[in-house]
């Protein structure tokens with residue numbers, strides 16, 4: 001019986017994780033849960049899974065939950081969420097809090113030497129070198145849950161790293177794939193949220209529409225697998241059936257195919273190195289029809305280019321890229337900037353930032369803070 005904690009249990013990855021747990025009750029037991037704002041759903045999850053300890057972002061919500069919590073310990077605030085992440089009862093922590101808020105709880109679990117199922121890409125985008133150092137120091141293990149990285153992890157399994165030449169990440173292209181630059185000007189948030197193949201949270205749906213999601217994933221792949229930016233390629237594959245590929249030195253490609261459903265990568269991380277029986281419906285190739293591939297257009301979707309640039313700059317640059325993007329996506333959702341201003345603002349901020357090496361977590365947080373202040377200045381002025 002694997003004892004697991006789910007951080008971000010009410011989000012789209014969190015609820016899919018609990019669906020997997022529900023389906024394989026003899027394999028997994030939930031000992032910790034943490035969530036943000038969706039208190040009604042969180043309460044139902046606590047009632048169903050009866051964990052030892054839970055945390056919510058908000059103190060008032062914690063008070064409400066304590067009323068009929070029974071033996072469940074209820075914590076709150078960022079400190080409470082970190083405590084749940086580090087709780088002794090769990091061997092496995094599924095890190096699925098969305099955005100930069102996921103970084104410190106994930107680090108807390110790493111310093112306890114746990115196995116982390118990593119769905120929060122910001123952890124590596126903001127603090128990749130520090131996270132890898134902490135993983136080595138504390139004997140923790142990271143298993144990727146992002147579908148592309150899970151695919152690569154599965155393709156690499158059993159192979160020598162030195163036999164691999166390149167990683168190839170697939171991208172659906174998002175809802176605006178194939179549109180001309182002029183058509184991207186007056187896009188509404190509802191259109192950007194309407195992803196053609198994956199059901200996902202709001203932030204990642206917008207990131208998918210700008211291709212920033214793929215840029216963040218290139219950075220994530222660099223820190224997970226240790227490949228140089230030039231050896232990580234992106235290819236557009238609108239059907240989202242091939243989840244990524246590995247190119248070997250002899251010219252062979254190994255690809256991972258499945259239906260686009262996050263329960264696949266979640267289950268693999270939970271049960272690795274075993275596989276669970278019957279997670280996804282089989283992928284019948286003759287029913288799928290044509291699978292197509294093409295190069296990404298970085299002129300029309302420059303966010304991908306900026307992510308490569310930030311990764312090449314190194315140090316604090318990717319933390320600034322991430323903060324700039326989070327602020328820009330929020331501003332777009334609230335109607336304060338247009339869709340095509342997202343990359344323009346991110347570029348301005350990367351140009352204004354002088355990257356520093358990441359010596360400690362304070363360096364990361366101060367780069368993040370700088371970027372958020374800079375964004376507010378730029379958006380008020382523009």
Ligand code: MG
Nearest residue numbers: 146147148217
């Ligand atoms: Mg992904």
